[in-house]
Amino acid sequence: MLDHLYRTAALMGLALAASPAVAMPLSEVRKFDIDGDGFIEKGAESRALQSAFSQLKGRQQARFVAFAESDEEKIAVSAFDFASLEEELEAACSTPKRFYLAESLGDVSLVHPDIVKLSDKGARFSLSRDFANSNSTWAMKGAAVFAPVANRCLHVESPDPLLPGALTGYAFAPYLSFEGQGSSAAPGTSDLRIGIMADLQFLGGNFDLQQLQFSAYFGTDFQGEAEFYGLGMSWTPYHFTSRLNGLKGDADNSGVFYVLSTDIEYKDVVKAGNTGLTSGTQYGWIGIKAGVGYAPPKLSGVLFDASVDAAYDAINEPDAVKFSAGMTIPVGENAAFDVRYTNGFSRNAPTVKQDGLAANLRIRF
Numbered sequence: 001m002l003d004h005l006y007r008t009a010a011l012m013g014l015a016l017a018a019s020p021a022v023a024m025p026l027s028e029v030r031k032f033d034i035d036g037d038g039f040i041e042k043g044a045e046s047r048a049l050q051s052a053f054s055q056l057k058g059r060q061q062a063r064f065v066a067f068a069e070s071d072e073e074k075i076a077v078s079a080f081d082f083a084s085l086e087e088e089l090e091a092a093c094s095t096p097k098r099f100y101l102a103e104s105l106g107d108v109s110l111v112h113p114d115i116v117k118l119s120d121k122g123a124r125f126s127l128s129r130d131f132a133n134s135n136s137t138w139a140m141k142g143a144a145v146f147a148p149v150a151n152r153c154l155h156v157e158s159p160d161p162l163l164p165g166a167l168t169g170y171a172f173a174p175y176l177s178f179e180g181q182g183s184s185a186a187p188g189t190s191d192l193r194i195g196i197m198a199d200l201q202f203l204g205g206n207f208d209l210q211q212l213q214f215s216a217y218f219g220t221d222f223q224g225e226a227e228f229y230g231l232g233m234s235w236t237p238y239h240f241t242s243r244l245n246g247l248k249g250d251a252d253n254s255g256v257f258y259v260l261s262t263d264i265e266y267k268d269v270v271k272a273g274n275t276g277l278t279s280g281t282q283y284g285w286i287g288i289k290a291g292v293g294y295a296p297p298k299l300s301g302v303l304f305d306a307s308v309d310a311a312y313d314a315i316n317e318p319d320a321v322k323f324s325a326g327m328t329i330p331v332g333e334n335a336a337f338d339v340r341y342t343n344g345f346s347r348n349a350p351t352v353k354q355d356g357l358a359a360n361l362r363i364r365f
Helices: 002-016 026-032 044-051 059-068 085-093
Strands: 039-041 074-076 099-102 123-130 135-146 149-151 167-183 189-203 209-220 227-238 255-271 281-295 303-313 319-330 335-346 349-363
Touching (some): 026 044, 039 044, 044 059, 135 349, 255 303
Antiparallel strands (some): 099 135, 123 135, 135 167, 189 209, 255 281, 281 303, 303 319, 319 335
């Protein structure tokens, strides 16, 4: 027991000491893997790495302390791969970006806008014309956000090592979101919201980063006939090595990527208007979005993706499940052409089924 306390005190004392400006590269950590099996085992290997403890930075130190005090006999060398994460966070600290245009709030990271999010294809707009019947159809979905308050520098201001769960930044922003489909012959269904959102970003424990997003809004339809209010919260984890929700480095990196997020939303509908909702009804959605995509090599910016957005209404007990699959081709730095098939029900209009193929113009900032 005393040995355990002495060892903990010694390690924490080292962790509070000044750490280097740059994390130890993974190639250097591998030198302490004496038998070359990809793991640091307790014993000679862990003692050798402890002798270089002062060369580790922030999360590397925290990971070693956690391993030393755990019952685990070994830890993967890759667990110390934080060499560029903190440098990226420090670079994002001075990012002046304030305006965002994306398909949804979940695609916006106010705190760390430099994360490469392959899933963020931008707000989408489509318009078609049936000349034989003199009818036009339209569809759109997007979210515009302006962030006047964003502190991305909490990790830089702190002299202490970054520990798992540490708050690295926060931001507050007003936003406008829109979603709808209709034609010149009928108004269709639509959802227009004005609200405020807050982002909190944490070092992720088992993830590189985790983002909590909170929102409160007033909503209507495109004709201004509806009235509803709501609160929402979402959780998005980032794991760059597995390309979960984002990656580091070159945006043209090819390969498979994954999307995963969960959210809850409470909505009180006073007047339904043309929303596809029911007047005098409250909704309590519990949702999850999961998807997979592929960026082909040598085809810069081209993406294939498929996702499922599923939500359960805990108040009224129905659910809303929507499947989407498509291909996105860039046509400029901030624009893309998108062909997408959608089938199912959106929680914003749970009584209106979507089933069709559409060509969209995507715009992203």
